[in-house]
Each structure stands twice: as C-alpha cells, then as structure tokens.
Amino acid sequence: MQNILIIDDDAGIRGVYRNLLEDEGYAVKTAADANATAQIIFTESIDLILLDINLPDFGGEMMFEVIRDALPQAKIIISSVYPVEQQKKWIRGAAGYFDKAQGPQALLELIRNHLQIFSPEIRLQREPERTVPLTHGF
Amino acid sequence: MKPFQTIHFKIGVFYTLILSVILLLYSSIVIAVSHHTLIRDIDRGLAVKSRELSELVDAMVKIQLDPAPAYRISSLGAASQRIVELHRMSPAQAATALELKVLEIMDRYEFHNDYFAIMDSEGRLVASSHNTPPELKKILLEKIIAALKTAAPFSTLRIDSRRLRLITTRVQPVKGASYFIQIASSMETVSRAEHKLFWVMVFILPVMLVAAVFTGRLFSSQILKPIGSVAKAAGSISHEDLSHRVPVTHTDDEMQELVQAFNEMLERLEKSFGHISEFSTHVAHELKTPLAVIRGEAEVALRRERSTGEYRAALEANLRETERMVRTIDDMLLLARVDYDPQSLRFEKINFVSFLRDILEKEKMLAEKKQIQITDNLKDGAVEIPADETHLRRLFFNIFENAVKFTPPQGRIELDLKLAEKTAAVTIRDSGPGIAPADLPHIFDKFFHKEPGGNGLGLSIALAIARAHRGTLTAESPAGNGAAFTVTLPLSLQP
Numbered sequence: 317m318q319n320i321l322i323i324d325d326d327a328g329i330r331g332v333y334r335n336l337l338e339d340e341g342y343a344v345k346t347a348a349d350a351n352a353t354a355q356i357i358f359t360e361s362i363d364l365i366l367l368d369i370n371l372p373d374f375g376g377e378m379m380f381e382v383i384r385d386a387l388p389q390a391k392i393i394i395s396s397v398y399p400v401e402q403q404k405k406w407i408r409g410a411a412g413y414f415d416k417a418q419g420p421q422a423l424l425e426l427i428r429n430h431l432q433i434f435s436p437e438i439r440l441q442r443e444p445e446r447t448v449p450l451t452h453g454f
Numbered sequence: 455m456k457p458f459q460t461i462h463f464k465i466g467v468f469y470t471l472i473l474s475v476i477l478l479l480y481s482s483i484v485i486a487v488s489h490h491t492l493i494r495d496i497d498r499g500l501a502v503k504s505r506e507l508s509e510l511v512d513a514m515v516k517i518q519l520d521p522a523p524a525y526r527i528s529s530l531g532a533a534s535q536r537i538v539e540l541h542r543m544s545p546a547q548a549a550t551a552l553e554l555k556v557l558e559i560m561d562r563y564e565f566h567n568d569y570f571a572i573m574d575s576e577g578r579l580v581a582s583s584h585n586t587p588p589e590l591k592k593i594l595l596e597k598i599i600a601a602l603k604t605a606a607p608f609s610t611l612r613i614d615s616r617r618l619r620l621i622t623t624r625v626q627p628v629k630g631a632s633y634f635i636q637i638a639s640s641m642e643t644v645s646r647a648e649h650k651l652f653w654v655m656v657f658i659l660p661v662m663l664v665a666a667v668f669t670g671r672l673f674s675s676q677i678l679k680p681i682g683s684v685a686k687a688a689g690s691i692s693h694e695d696l697s698h699r700v701p702v703t704h705t706d707d708e709m710q711e712l713v714q715a716f717n718e719m720l721e722r723l724e725k726s727f728g729h730i731s732e733f734s735t736h737v738a739h740e741l742k743t744p745l746a747v748i749r750g751e752a753e754v755a756l757r758r759e760r761s762t763g764e765y766r767a768a769l770e771a772n773l774r775e776t777e778r779m780v781r782t783i784d785d786m787l788l789l790a791r792v793d794y795d796p797q798s799l800r801f802e803k804i805n806f807v808s809f810l811r812d813i814l815e816k817e818k819m820l821a822e823k824k825q826i827q828i829t830d831n832l833k834d835g836a837v838e839i840p841a842d843e844t845h846l847r848r849l850f851f852n853i854f855e856n857a858v859k860f861t862p863p864q865g866r867i868e869l870d871l872k873l874a875e876k877t878a879a880v881t882i883r884d885s886g887p888g889i890a891p892a893d894l895p896h897i898f899d900k901f902f903h904k905e906p907g908g909n910g911l912g913l914s915i916a917l918a919i920a921r922a923h924r925g926t927l928t929a930e931s932p933a934g935n936g937a938a939f940t941v942t943l944p945l946s947l948q949p
Binding site: 325326328329331332333335336339370397398416417419420421 | 775
C-alpha cells in the first residue's frame with residue numbers, strides 16, 4: 317500500500333485528489349497547512365507527497381526543505397496553479413511538478429511514474445468480473 | 455505633417471517677415487535721418503552765406519545813402535563808384551576792392567558753386583552771380599517772388615536732373631528800401647550721399663536678412679529637437695515596452711521640464727501596467743484552483759460507474775466551486791467599479807449612529823454561533839455623514855467578517871465611535887491573535903490570503919469603499935493582542 321500525503325489549503329482540491337487517488341488504491345492523507353503537515357511527516361511513513369507551494373503562509377520553499385529532511389526517501393511532487401516552468405524556477409530538485417489545470421489524469425500518470433504500480437492483491441480486488449470467452453469450436 | 459505645417463517652417467516665415475519689416479523700417483529711418491541732416495547742413499551753410507551777403511548789401515546801400523541825396527544807386531557797380539568817392543580810391547581800385555571783397559566772401563564761404571541773385575523791391579535784378587545760366591536766372595527771380603508770398607526761407611528747386619537748395623532772405627537797410635537775396639546751392643553732395651546709402655541698404659539688407667534667418671532657423675532647430683525626440687519616444691512606446699525614456703537635455707529650461715514630465719509619466723504608466731498585469735495574473739490563478747477542482751471532480755466521477763451518492767457529491771462539490779468563482783468575479787467587478795467609476799456610488803446623508811446600530815444587530819446574530827460578544831460605545835445622537843449606504847454596509851460587513859473569523863470562540867469584539875470636528879472614526883477591535891508585523895503592510899493587498907476558503911479580496915474591497923467615501927481605513931495589531939481596524943469618514947464632502 318502506497319501512502320500519499322496531499323498538502324493543499326484548498327478543501328476542494330484536497331477532496332477531489334483524495335477521491336481520485338483512493339480510487340486508484342493509494343492510501344491518502346491530507347494536510348491543510350504547516351502545522352498539520354508537521355504532525356504527519358514526523359510520525360508516519362509517506363511514499364509520495366503532493367505539495368502546493370502557494371500556501372497562505374508562503375512557506376512553499378521552506379516546507380519543501382523540511383519535508384525532504386524528514387522523509388528523505390519520499391518523492392515530492394510540487395503542485396500549483398502556476399505553470400510548470402514557473403514552479404521549476406521556484407523549487408529545484410523536486411521529483412516532479414504538476415500544474416493543477418492539467419487535470420487528474422495527468423496527475424495520475426505523474427504519480428504512477430514515481431511509484432510502483434499497486435500490488436497485485438489490490439488489482440484483483442478492483443477488477444470487475446470478467447466473462448470467460450467461449451472457445452471456438454465448442 | 456506637410457512641410458508647410460511644421461512649427462519650424464512657421465517660425466521661419468514669421469521670423470523672416472518680422473525681421474524684414476524691422477530692417478526696412480530701420481533703413482528707412484536711417485535714410486530719412488541722414489537726408490534731414492544733410493539738408494540741414496546745406497541750409498546752415500546757406501544761412502551763413504545769406505547773412506554775409508545781406509550784410510554786404512546792407513553796407514553797400516548804407517554807404518550810398520550819404521547826406522548827398524543826389525546819388526541813387528541801383529547796382530553794385532554804382533556802389534563801387536560811391537566807395538571810390540568816399541574812400542578816394544580810383545574807380546578801378548574801387549571795383550577791384552569790391553570785387554575782391556565779394557570774391558573774399560565767396561571764397562570764405564565757398565560760393566563758387568552757388569548761384570545768387572539780388573532783387574530790389576521793384577522786382578529789378580540788382581546783381582547776380584556770374585555763373586548763373588540765364589534760364590536759371592529767370593527761375594530764381596520767380597522763386598523769389600514766390601518765396602515772398604510763402605515767407606518760407608528755404609526751398610528746394612529741381613531743374614532737369616539737378617536739385618538746388620534755395621534760401622531767400624530780405625534785407626531792409628533803410629526804411630522804404632528792401633532787397634531780396636536768394637542763394638541757390640547745389641544738392642549734389644546730398645544726392646550722392648543719399649544714393650550711396652540707398653544702394654548700400656538695398657544690397658546689405660537681403661544679405662543680413664538671409665544670414666539672420668539662417669541662424670534663426672538653426673537656433674530653432676536646436677530648440678525643437680527635444681520635441682522630435684519626445685515624439686519619437688512616444689511612438690516607440692507600447693504596452694509591451696514601457697521602459698523607453700527620452701534622454702534629458704540638461705538645459706534647465708522648458709524643454710527639460712517637458713522631457714522630465716514625460717519621463718515621469720512613463721514611469722507611472724509602467725508601474726500601473728505592472729500592477730494591472732500582476733492583478734491579471736493573480737486573477738487567473740485565483741480562478742484556476744476552483745476550475746481544477748471542478749475538472750477533477752468531473753473526471754474522477756466519470757472514470758467508472760459510480761453510485762448516485764458519489765455523483766451527487768461530485769456535483770455538489772462542483773456547484774460549491776462554481777459559486778466560489780462567481781463570488782470572486784463579483785468581488786473583482788465591485789473592486790473595479792469602486793476604484794475606477796466614481797458614478798457607481800450614490801451619496802446621500804445617512805444617520806450614522808442608527809446605521810451602525812443596524813449593522814451591530816446583524817453581526818450579533820452571525821457571531822452567536824461562536825458565542826462572540828460584541829460591544830459598542832454608541833450614544834444616541836444625530837450624526838450625519840454623506841455615504842452610499844449599500845457600499846458602506848459592505849465595508850463594515852467585510853471588516854466584521856474578518857474579525858469574527860479570527861476571534862476565538864467566546865472572544866470579544868468592540869466597536870468604538872469617535873467624533874472629531876470634521877470626521878467620524880469607527881474602530882472595530884477583536885480579541886483574536888492579531889496580525890503578524892510582517893503581514894501588516896500587506897493585509898489590504900488584493901488576493902492576500904490569510905484564511906482558507908476566502909478569496910483574499912475582502913479587505914481590499916473595504917479599503918476601496920473607504921477611499922471612495924473620501925475616508926481612510928487602517929489596521930493596527932498591538933503586540934499580538936488582537937487586531938483593530940479604524941474607518942475614518944468625513945462628515946461632509948465639501949473640503
């Protein structure tokens with residue numbers, strides 16, 4: 317089970333991405349600000365973090381550093397409404413960059429690239445019932 | 455611009471015309487004055503000669519009138535005879551003596567080139583200069599008669615192409631005997647001098663004119679150059695590149711003033727455009743987040759079959775975000791109107807105290823949920839201020855919304871009204887955590903978020919409304935001890 321942490325001040329964003337990722341089989345935690353983030357990153361194991369750098373306290377850069385120190389193995393993906401080029405200028409060295417306007421599909425692909433695909437056990441659970449095709453010549 | 459419409463050309467034409475007129479006037483004056491002076495010189499000479507001759511005649515005649523009345527003299531020839539008798543000279547000697555005298559006088563006063571005629575009261579020519587041509591003699595006699603009538607001693611006579619200046623004087627040595635002396639002097643020197651002067655003027659004037667106009671145009675070119683630069687710079691300015699400036703002329707004159715004012719205007723425009731562009735960027739991003747959510751919810755919901763509840767949840771989320779965007783857009787339009795369209799506010803006199811009481815009532819209801827206490831210091835009284843009630847209501851609503859949001863449950867909000875001679879100040883103080891000193895200068899900035907779910911425009915709108923009412927809005931946060939917002943409004947819109 318892959319743990320993903322979504323850090324974003326917008327409740328709507330947290331909601332829709334949580335839905336999306338839980339749907340895909342990831343375990344999702346969310347945090348709305350620095351405090352909530354701190355409570356999670358120092359106590360839990362997270363595999364991937366989606367970090368909104370336009371948090372009200374504008375601590376995007378500092379948050380990035382702190383998270384990197386706290387969870388060195390985790391992949392951090394920067395997210396924002398600003399274009400990717402702009403994000404790259406602000407924060408260097410992140411595992412990936414996501415422009416929210418690109419949509420959920422793009423986010424999924426980005427995450428899949430950085431994490432292993434979910435374990436077979438879950439896949440079995442999620443695939444719908446298949447009808448076994450009849451062979452010819454029956 | 456056609457070449458004939460330029461200021462340069464107009465200045466040139468104007469300058470040339472004025473200069474021509476001045477130069478013509480000047481040369482006319484010079485010529486007139488010199489003419490007058492030259493004539494006066496001749497006249498003075500003539501006057502002296504005339505006096506000498508008059509004295510001579512006078513003496514001659516008096517000599518004649520000697521106790522022996524038998525002699526009647528009518529000519530200088532006879533006079534000489536008399537002198538002979540009187541002075542016991544021989545006739546030849548007397549004639550010579552007289553002639554010598556006359557010659558001496560002529561010499562002394564340069565009579566050589568002059569003509570003279572002496573006439574007695576009966577119109578008979580008594581004597582005349584030897585060199586007088588007969589026709590001239592006749593004219594001179596006529597002139598004498600004419601001069602008698604007009605009593606003007608000096609006159610000018612034109613014969614053929616020559617000019618003569620005449621002086622006519624009357625001598626009355628004894629009662630009953632008058633003689634008229636006329637001397638004519640050639641005006642050739644005057645004519646020559648005037649001629650010379652005239653031609654000098656005719657040639658020099660155009661040359662001077664051309665030189666002056668040329669240097670004048672050079673000068674005006676130089677002065678008008680900055681105008682050209684300003685025009686060129688203005689032409690190169692566009693919203694894409696407001697960084698151009700016109701080079702300053704360092705001449706400390708009106709041109710430098712113009713150039714500096716122009717550059718300062720560009721500076722302000724650049725800043726304004728910067729602000730607008732910043733604002734647009736903010737707006738775009740402010741709206742992108744709700745759109746990202748809407749898109750996300752829709753895509754996620756459509757990925758597979760969902761339950762009715764899940765669909766409903768997605769649609770409700772999208773509706774919330776849509777409402778949020780509409781609110782943001784409405785707020786921005788309000789901000790634009792209040793800031794830039796003064797007509798959008800309708801002012802009337804409102805009773806401030808009852809207005810505030812009304813707001814407090816509504817706020818108390820909203821604050822009930824968090825059990826926040828709201829107190830005030832309002833006393834009964836008629837305080838009238840000019841205001842647009844709807845917008846003013848919005849101002850106070852926004853401030854209270856802020857206060858309520860940041861005041862912890864069971865906290866306190868105070869409203870304090872202070873009246874001064876020309877203003878009314880309302881302070882709304884809350885017991886929340888206050889505003890960090892680093893944030894204080896920015897809280898009225900557009901899209902400055904401090905709380906999730908808002909759009910960061912509340913206080914910007916409040917400030918814009920306060921300004922539109924010719925008032926001010928300030929915030930203080932004494933050492934983390936809550937925040938205090940003070941709205942100051944004028945009691946009258948007349949200064």
